[in-house]
Amino acid sequence: MSIVSDSATMMKRELMIFRSNIVQNIVRSIMFPFILLLIFSNLGNTVAHVPVAVVNYANNQQSFKLINALEAQNELSIDAITSQASAFSMFKSGSVDMVIVILPSFPSLHSGDPSVDIYYTNSQFTSLSVLPFIESAAERFGASVGGSGGSATGSLSGSSTTLGSLGSGSGSGAADPPSGSVAAVPAFAASGNYTTFLVAGVIIMVAAFNAMFGGGMSIITDRISGALKLFMISPINRLSIVFGKILAGSTTAMLTVTLTVLIGMLFGAGIAMGLVGVLWIFLLAFIASIGMGGLAAAFAARIKRFEVYAIATQTIILPLWFVAGAFFPVSSLPSWLQPLSAVDPFTYAVQGMRYVMMSGYYPLGAMALDLGVLALFAVVMLAICVRMFKNTIE
Amino acid sequence: MKNIIEIKGLVKKFGDFAAVDDIDLEIEEGEIFGILGPNGAGKTTTINLILGLLKSTSGSIRIDGIDNTKHLEQIKNMIGFMTQETVVESDLTAVQNLTLFCNLYHVKNDEVDGRVKEALREANLEEVANAKAGTFSGGMQRRLSLVRSMMHTPKILILDEPTTGLDVQNRFEMWDRIRDLRNKGMTIIMTTQYLEEADALCDRIAIIDHGKIKAEGTPSELKAMIGKGNVLEIVSDTANAPKIAKVLESKFKLKVELKNEKLSAVLNSGDIKTFNRIVDEMSRDGYRIFAISMHLPTLDDVFIKLTGTSLRDSLGENVSTMSRARMMGRR
Numbered sequence: 073m074s075i076v077s078d079s080a081t082m083m084k085r086e087l088m089i090f091r092s093n094i095v096q097n098i099v100r101s102i103m104f105p106f107i108l109l110l111i112f113s114n115l116g117n118t119v120a121h122v123p124v125a126v127v128n129y130a131n132n133q134q135s136f137k138l139i140n141a142l143e144a145q146n147e148l149s150i151d152a153i154t155s156q157a158s159a160f161s162m163f164k165s166g167s168v169d170m171v172i173v174i175l176p177s178f179p180s181l182h183s184g185d186p187s188v189d190i191y192y193t194n195s196q197f198t199s200l201s202v203l204p205f206i207e208s209a210a211e212r213f214g215a216s217v218g219g220s221g222g223s224a225t226g227s228l229s230g231s232s233t234t235l236g237s238l239g240s241g242s243g244s245g246a247a248d249p250p251s252g253s254v255a256a257v258p259a260f261a262a263s264g265n266y267t268t269f270l271v272a273g274v275i276i277m278v279a280a281f282n283a284m285f286g287g288g289m290s291i292i293t294d295r296i297s298g299a300l301k302l303f304m305i306s307p308i309n310r311l312s313i314v315f316g317k318i319l320a321g322s323t324t325a326m327l328t329v330t331l332t333v334l335i336g337m338l339f340g341a342g343i344a345m346g347l348v349g350v351l352w353i354f355l356l357a358f359i360a361s362i363g364m365g366g367l368a369a370a371f372a373a374r375i376k377r378f379e380v381y382a383i384a385t386q387t388i389i390l391p392l393w394f395v396a397g398a399f400f401p402v403s404s405l406p407s408w409l410q411p412l413s414a415v416d417p418f419t420y421a422v423q424g425m426r427y428v429m430m431s432g433y434y435p436l437g438a439m440a441l442d443l444g445v446l447a448l449f450a451v452v453m454l455a456i457c458v459r460m461f462k463n464t465i466e
Numbered sequence: 467m468k469n470i471i472e473i474k475g476l477v478k479k480f481g482d483f484a485a486v487d488d489i490d491l492e493i494e495e496g497e498i499f500g501i502l503g504p505n506g507a508g509k510t511t512t513i514n515l516i517l518g519l520l521k522s523t524s525g526s527i528r529i530d531g532i533d534n535t536k537h538l539e540q541i542k543n544m545i546g547f548m549t550q551e552t553v554v555e556s557d558l559t560a561v562q563n564l565t566l567f568c569n570l571y572h573v574k575n576d577e578v579d580g581r582v583k584e585a586l587r588e589a590n591l592e593e594v595a596n597a598k599a600g601t602f603s604g605g606m607q608r609r610l611s612l613v614r615s616m617m618h619t620p621k622i623l624i625l626d627e628p629t630t631g632l633d634v635q636n637r638f639e640m641w642d643r644i645r646d647l648r649n650k651g652m653t654i655i656m657t658t659q660y661l662e663e664a665d666a667l668c669d670r671i672a673i674i675d676h677g678k679i680k681a682e683g684t685p686s687e688l689k690a691m692i693g694k695g696n697v698l699e700i701v702s703d704t705a706n707a708p709k710i711a712k713v714l715e716s717k718f719k720l721k722v723e724l725k726n727e728k729l730s731a732v733l734n735s736g737d738i739k740t741f742n743r744i745v746d747e748m749s750r751d752g753y754r755i756f757a758i759s760m761h762l763p764t765l766d767d768v769f770i771k772l773t774g775t776s777l778r779d780s781l782g783e784n785v786s787t788m789s790r791a792r793m794m795g796r797r
Binding site: 081093297298299302304306307308 | 518519539542543545547549550557558566567569570571598
């Protein structure tokens with residue numbers, strides 16, 4: 073018999089146990105995301121230092137005043153005042169979340185003329201909340217503010233093709249600035265809000281917790297009860313015991329993820345990509361939870377007691393979660409933590425989910441990076457877990 | 467009868483400590499073989515070695531002629547095992563429990579239903595087939611555990627303390643089941659901490675202590691080691707016990723074994739008169755006597771003689787080096 077069918081046997085056993093306590097398990101799966109979302113989505117999300125690039129075509133007194141006024145705002149930090157091409161390449165690479173283009177006509181009294189264009193990405197909820205600051209500053213310095221955002225949206229954003237040109241043509245969209253006075257232009261078709269931003273973080277949290285408390289925990293309970301010994305003396309492949317448990321943990325995590333998405337939508341989160349986005353969320357969460365399951369099983373291979381296991385896993389999982397930017401954008405982390413977020417696999421899962429939920433567009437490069445990192449994480453964790461488990465058997 | 471298990475020169479060391487120290491055992495097909503020993507004697511280690519959960523330091527175990535480190539799947543399919551603690555999947559139903567074990571042992575899919583049904587009938591659990599095993603009584607769980615260990619129709623069944631924690635009624639029922647299995651041709655290896663259980667159930671017994679086999683044989687053979695007569699047993703205190711021993715040796719010409727405050731000696735069979743005279747003597751001289759009795763030799767006497775402790779209070783007690791040396795000589 074192959075390791076595949078043996079793993080399936082083991083997985084079936086875990087799922088049967090899960091099903092036998094289904095009510096309790098569902099209540100647990102609901103409570104956790106519910107409470108997290110209830111608490112955190114109601115926290116005042118103060119935003120600081122959204123990175124911004126400014127392109128100044130006006131080069132007049134008024135425009136300098138505007139830039140000074142913007143710099144004085146705590147909510148955003150002007151990283152560069154530069155050419156349009158380099159501003160957009162910064163935007164594209166993610167080093168700024170927003171590009172403010174002050175057009176030659178600034179300050180214009182003609183309400184039909186564009187004088188300031190703002191390009192922003194919605195993959196960070198922060199951009200939306202700083203828009204009012206910029207708009208009011210621009211108005212103060214004489215920019216006409218008109219309701220021509222609609223036409224702006226039509227010209228630059230609203231579809232992923234625009235972004236594609238933004239991405240590949242190194243600013244062909246930028247060469248053709250939209251019209252409008254202060255035109256806030258979401259560069260990606262999106263309706264981002266903080267709840268959506270948060271839900272992505274919570275999904276990865278519940279997936280990870282489920283994987284940890286599914287697979288690893290059951291290894292420990294089975295060892296204490298003696299069931300593990302019975303599995304080991306049966307002719308099934310020994311590794312299939314742990315693989316089956318990890319798979320079952322990740323599968324039940326998907327139920328929790330589904331519930332979290334539903335609860336998130338009740339709280340007002342959206343999924344910009346729609347149903348395809350849901351599939352992406354499942355894929356990202358599944359791979360991440362396989363990795364977490366492997367990590368948990370590696371711990372469980374050595375740790376004999378519940379208490380120690382719970383402490384050890386939480387010590388790992390909570391920092392991973394925070395550093396991944398689950399609550400706040402990674403850019404708001406202290407600088408010494410930012411490198412950690414780059415090596416945190418959760419960062420990539422959360423990032424991917426925000427693309428599909430907030431931007432509605434998942435750039436190929438980001439997709440490859442996110443999936444690649446998560447897959448590598450899963451493979452490495454499984455390898456470590458196999459090694460640890462093999463050692464403990466002897 | 468052929469030997470279904472042959473163990474030669476088996477050693478298992480954990481660091482410097484030899485949990486199993488050069489054991490030779492031959493277990494015949496179709497017998498109930500009991501392994502007795504105080505806590506920490508090496509019973510569980512021996513069983514884990516047979517089950518292949520541990521790798522031996524040296525020595526070999528052959529099961530039905532096959533080395534148990536080779537042809538693992540074949541070996542595993544020959545052995546059924548019931549753990550000491552009742553390990554049923556308490557969240558699963560009886561049927562799910564049994565089906566799971568069919569799958570673990572790769573029983574062909576079209577045979578599973580039949581075997582599960584048969585096992586439920588065997589264990590008398592047909593009426594609760596779809597109830598969670600966690601709701602079962604201790605006896606029911608143990609029966610489920612027993613049939614579950616045989617879903618793959620093994621040749622050898624290893625039972626680790628099969629009746630520990632059961633009430634008397636369930637224990638006797640379990641005994642009947644074990645005898646039934648033996649009568650159907652199953653080889654059974656069991657450990658137990660109840661000597662009367664070993665006495666009533668086992669065809670042969672090995673007494674293990676400190677990783678070595680102290681004695682091996684049928685219950686009657688082992689009891690014969692004590693002597694032919696009845697056993698006199700006196701419990702006094704540590705101050706008086708040596709004095710009493712002297713009296714018994716000088717006046718009654720008895721060979722006395724003295725262990726702390728406990729004395730034992732073998733009387734000629736049915737020698738009630740000697741016993742009476744001893745009782746008189748003891749009461750006349752006003753020794754402190756807590757208990758005095760005469761009984762047929764039991765396995766407990768054998769056990770005390772061989773290991774220096776009674777099985778039930780063996781934990782933490784040490785065997786005096788003298789009696790150990792004597793035991794070695796006897797082997």
